[in-house]
Amino acid sequence: EPIWEAVVSRTPVTFLYERADGAQAQRVVEPWRLVSWHGRWYLVGYDRERADQRLFRLSRVVGDVEAAGSPHEFDVPDDADVREIAASLFPAPPTADAVVRVRKGRGLGLRRRSTGQEPVEDGWDQIQLPYGSVGELATEIASYGADAVAVSPPELRAEVRARLARVLEVAHL
Numbered sequence: 001e002p003i004w005e006a007v008v009s010r011t012p013v014t015f016l017y018e019r020a021d022g023a024q025a026q027r028v029v030e031p032w033r034l035v036s037w038h039g040r041w042y043l044v045g046y047d048r049e050r051a052d053q054r055l056f057r058l059s060r061v062v063g064d065v066e067a068a069g070s071p072h073e074f075d076v077p078d079d080a081d082v083r084e085i086a087a088s089l090f091p092a093p094p095t096a097d098a099v100v101r102v103r104k105g106r107g108l109g110l111r112r113r114s115t116g117q118e119p120v121e122d123g124w125d126q127i128q129l130p131y132g133s134v135g136e137l138a139t140e141i142a143s144y145g146a147d148a149v150a151v152s153p154p155e156l157r158a159e160v161r162a163r164l165a166r167v168l169e170v171a172h173l
Contacts, residue, residue: 002064002065002066003031003034003043003058003061003065004034006031006065006067007031007032007033007034007043009071009072010030010031010071010072010073010074010075010076011031011067011068011069011070011071011072011073012028012029012030012031012048012067012068012069012073012074013028013029013031013065013066013067013068014026014027014028014029014065014066014067014068015027015029015061015062015063015064015065015066016061016062016063017056017060017061017062018060018061018062019060020060024062027047027049027056028047028048028049028068029043029045029046029047029048029054029056029068030045030046030048030073030074031043031044031045032044032045032046032053032076032080033045033076034058035055040057040058040059041057041058041059042055042056042057042058043055043056043058046074053080092131092132092133092136093132094130094131094132095131095132096130096131096132096153097115097128097129097130097131098128098129098130098131098137098150098151098152098153098156099126099127099128099129099150099151099152100126100127100129100141100148100149100150100151101120101124101125101126101127101148101149101151102117102124102125102126102127102144102147102148102149103123103124103146103147103148104123104124104125106144106147106148107127107144107147107148109140110127110129110140110141110144110148111125111127113129113130114127114128114129115128115129115130116128126151131156134153134155134156134159135159137156138150138156138159138160138162138163139163141156141160142160142163142164142167
């Protein structure tokens with residue numbers, strides 16, 4: 001109820017939030033909207049400490065929710081499509097399969113979702129990976145750096161390369 005009241009009155013709130021790994025942190029949030037997704041409730045808002053929009057699962061809010069400012073202290077940005085923000089934070093359902101090479105002992109997040117794997121050369125496995133969004137999968141593969149290589153489809157390879165090229169550009173600034 002306090003979060004709903006804060007959304008309606010556009011009042012910033014603070015609460016203790018427990019991540020999936022059990023770590024807890026105090027959050028100060030401009031609450032934009034409550035969203036129900038697959039039987040769970042989420043708060044979409046602007047996290048002031050992280051200076052970015054975030055999604056918070058309400059069941060992970062620990063203890064009391066308190067006001068952290070005055071009513072009507074903020075406005076939801078005109079360009080903030082809250083439904084799109086919430087949907088983008090959840091993976092798209094798989095619609096195709098990718099082939100990814102992963103260094104042995106690495107890429108555990110990718111391996112967990114794979115539907116098959118086989119050794120292909122010394123120190124590497126090739127896995128089949130269902131995906132729903134080329135962009136989401138490219139971001140994940142790129143996050144493994146030199147430990148994961150997109151093999152197919154070609155558009156996935158191109159997206160991973162583009163992300164890694166941007167990292168190199170930033171590193172050279």
